[in-house]
Amino acid sequence: xxxxxxxxxxxxxxxxxxxxxxxxxxxxxxxxxxxxxxxxxxxxxxxxxxxxxxxxxxxxxxxxxxxxxxxxxxxxxxxxxxxxxxxxxxxxxxxxxxxxxxxxxxxxxxxxxxxxxxxxxxxxxxxxxxxxxxxxxxxxxxxxxxxxxxxxxxxxxxxxxxxxxxxxxxxxxxxxxxxxxxxxxxxxxxxxxxxxxxxxxxxxxxxxxxxxxxxxxxxxxxxxxxxxxxxxxxxxxxxxxxxxxxxxxxxxxxx
Amino acid sequence: xxxxxxxxxxxxxxxxxxxxxxxxxxxxxxxxxxxxxxxxxxxxxxxxxxxxxxxxxxxxxxxxxxxxxxxxxxxxxxxxxxxxxxxxxxxxxxxxxxxxxxxxxxxxxxxxxxxxxxxxxxxxxxxxxxxxxxxxxxxxxxxxxxxxxxxxxxxxxxxxxxxxxxxxxxxxxxxxxxxxxxxxxxxxxxxxxxxxxxxxxxxxxxxxxxxxxxxxxxxxxxxxxxxxxxxxxxxxxxxxxxxxxxxxxxxxxxxxxxxxxxxxxxxxxxxxxxxxxxxxxxxxxxxxxxxxxxxxxxxxxxxxxxxxxxxxxxxxxxxxxxxxxxxxxxxxxxxxxxxxxxxxxxxxxxxxxxxxxxxxxxxxxxxxxxxxxxxxxxxxxxxxxxxxxxxxxxxxxxxxxxxxxxxxxxxx
Numbered sequence: 001x002x003x004x005x006x007x008x009x010x011x012x013x014x015x016x017x018x019x020x021x022x023x024x025x026x027x028x029x030x031x032x033x034x035x036x037x038x039x040x041x042x043x044x045x046x047x048x049x050x051x052x053x054x055x056x057x058x059x060x061x062x063x064x065x066x067x068x069x070x071x072x073x074x075x076x077x078x079x080x081x082x083x084x085x086x087x088x089x090x091x092x093x094x095x096x097x098x099x100x101x102x103x104x105x106x107x108x109x110x111x112x113x114x115x116x117x118x119x120x121x122x123x124x125x126x127x128x129x130x131x132x133x134x135x136x137x138x139x140x141x142x143x144x145x146x147x148x149x150x151x152x153x154x155x156x157x158x159x160x161x162x163x164x165x166x167x168x169x170x171x172x173x174x175x176x177x178x179x180x181x182x183x184x185x186x187x188x189x190x191x192x193x194x195x196x197x198x199x200x201x202x203x204x205x206x207x208x209x210x211x212x213x214x215x216x217x218x219x220x221x222x223x224x225x226x227x228x229x230x231x232x233x234x235x236x237x238x239x240x241x242x243x244x245x246x247x248x249x250x251x252x253x254x255x
Numbered sequence: 256x257x258x259x260x261x262x263x264x265x266x267x268x269x270x271x272x273x274x275x276x277x278x279x280x281x282x283x284x285x286x287x288x289x290x291x292x293x294x295x296x297x298x299x300x301x302x303x304x305x306x307x308x309x310x311x312x313x314x315x316x317x318x319x320x321x322x323x324x325x326x327x328x329x330x331x332x333x334x335x336x337x338x339x340x341x342x343x344x345x346x347x348x349x350x351x352x353x354x355x356x357x358x359x360x361x362x363x364x365x366x367x368x369x370x371x372x373x374x375x376x377x378x379x380x381x382x383x384x385x386x387x388x389x390x391x392x393x394x395x396x397x398x399x400x401x402x403x404x405x406x407x408x409x410x411x412x413x414x415x416x417x418x419x420x421x422x423x424x425x426x427x428x429x430x431x432x433x434x435x436x437x438x439x440x441x442x443x444x445x446x447x448x449x450x451x452x453x454x455x456x457x458x459x460x461x462x463x464x465x466x467x468x469x470x471x472x473x474x475x476x477x478x479x480x481x482x483x484x485x486x487x488x489x490x491x492x493x494x495x496x497x498x499x500x501x502x503x504x505x506x507x508x509x510x511x512x513x514x515x516x517x518x519x520x521x522x523x524x525x526x527x528x529x530x531x532x533x534x535x536x537x538x539x540x541x542x543x544x545x546x547x548x549x550x551x552x553x554x555x556x557x558x559x560x561x562x563x564x565x566x567x568x569x570x571x572x573x574x575x576x577x578x579x580x581x582x583x584x585x586x587x588x589x590x591x592x593x594x595x596x597x598x599x600x601x602x603x604x605x606x607x608x609x610x611x612x613x614x615x616x617x618x619x620x621x622x623x624x625x626x627x628x629x630x631x632x633x634x635x636x637x638x639x640x641x642x643x644x645x646x647x648x649x650x651x652x653x654x655x656x657x658x659x660x661x662x663x664x665x666x667x
Contacts, residue, residue, distance in 0.1 A: 051635075170631060215626075
């Protein structure tokens with residue numbers, strides 16, 4: 001497995017798209033911090049970019065990469081290596097490479113230019129989101145044999161997490177506005193890693209607006225060490241469960 | 256010569272009268288209790304009280320005396336009594352520690368209560384663990400200065416107000432510090448008075464509670480971490496200058512809650528880190544100039560029931576939402592403010608933006624109506640909703656806009 005990881009990693013780190021992705025993040029994060037006169041605003045822009053670009057690049061790039069290396073995977077399968085270790089090896093390769101790109105592009109400037117809890121949190125959130133969307137990409141790649149369908153599915157999944165889910169939440173909220181929804185919303189947010197990540201970071205930043213009743217409930221949970229811990233467990237579940245499912249599918253897949 | 260003599264005679268008689276006799280109270284003095292000294296004195300005397308603890312039950316000051324405490328002698332109310340009752344004009348009360356007044360839900364027991372009097376000076380005292388701190392009813396021309404009030408009550412019912420004025424006129428509340436009471440400073444039916452340089456923090460309800468009090472000024476006060484901020488209601492001709500409203504956070508907490516206020520003037524105040532900087536409801540003819548709104552949830556909420564509110568030359572920086580409202584009727588003016596969220600341009604370089612700024616965000620309105628929508632705060636969906644609304648206002652009031660938004664913040 002280690003050999004697979006090493007091979008994939010060196011292959012991806014030389015990939016122009018990943019280098020471009022890291023450079024783009026670097027450019028964006030340096031410019032938001034130097035252009036904005038108040039660094040709180042820069043932080044917000046960076047949060048939005050992280051929540052928008054990171055999932056998109058991770059899911060689309062990983063899916064395309066998986067389809068492009070279909071022949072390489074077939075070659076590996078013919079060797080005396082367990083299928084699960086091939087698949088996990090690819091996951092590790094992709095995950096490490098894309099996390100490194102995030103750390104180099106956005107994580108380091110973040111830690112160097114802002115020194116507070118929200119920056120550290122955003123750093124880890126960015127890494128975890130990269131892992132989550134690599135896992136989700138593995139699922140969409142393993143389900144469909146057709147490259148176009150697979151990539152289409154990952155784009156749709158991204159669209160769902162970034163946009164459609166929130167629309168559904170808003171709809172749900174308007175329909176059931178007469179009921180106390182605070183707890184339901186907290187549960188609902190754990191169904192979308194992007195939402196969960198955003199709430200976690202925002203609670204460290206925009207305290208005032210969130211301090212209303214809803215904010216107080218959110219803060220009582222997400223603001224505490226327990227809440228942050230539980231949220232991270234949920235995020236890790238978002239990494240592990242899709243990955244586990246894709247491994248199961250891949251083990252029995254007719255290549 | 257004759258004139259000089261007359262002046263000398265006048266001066267001697269006047270000074271003699273003003274100084275009066277001195278009476279000393281203390282464990283080793285003639286008078287062991289303050290009450291005995293008060294009853295032995297005549298108007299114009301000075302009573303000096305040495306350090307120690309005095310259990311006077313209810314100390315009544317019914318003559319024009321000057322009471323001076325040395326080393327903060329403690330007047331202990333034993334959690335039963337009203338410590339000090341001022342029942343005469345021209346009383347000076349300074350340098351005491353008034354502790355542990357009674358608590359009652361029937362009577363307003365206070366550490367020190369002034370009954371229908373004028374020209375009383377309460378200065379440099381400490382009030383600890385009192386129900387009401389200083390209570391003035393139907394008083395005129397009194398000065399309450401440099402006092403420190405500290406209470407540690409948990410429930411609103413168990414706690415009274417720090418400095419409570421009811422039906423007063425010409426009061427001066429200066430440089431007091433109030434902590435942990437129900438309302439820090441309470442004004443009801445108080446006119447022509449000034450509240451200056453006080454610090455009111457961590458009170459259970461309001462830092463300043465202000466009702467039916469016309470023609471008053473409060474300036475250079477600090478109100479922070481109060482349960483519900485500051486509330487100014489049902490008054491007119493109120494002037495608020497250079498106050499700090501800081502970190503008043505909670506669902507119903509406001510930097511200032513302005514309800515049914517008219518003809519008032521709010522200038523040079525700072526609103527920092529409040530859930531809502533200002534909430535204006537049913538107000539008319541209020542001018543807000545040169546205020547600074549920083550890092551609030553909502554900088555200002557102007558309800559549609561207001562008219563002729565004028566906001567000019569204010570700074571709005573780092574607020575989550577700049578302006579909130581609850582209807583489409585706009586009878587107020589926003590002009591020449593600096594908004595850090597303004598995305599317009601300035602082609603002719605006159606430092607005024609060329610396109611108007613719409614400070615109300617639709618997502619802000621949604622969260623106001625459905626607070627749970629806060630979950631989607633700063634999400635892509637919320638941003639899309641806001642952007643489309645900014646381009647084509649359909650739900651947010653179209654007329655609520657700043658036609659001359661500044662490009663650079665004002666130096667405030």
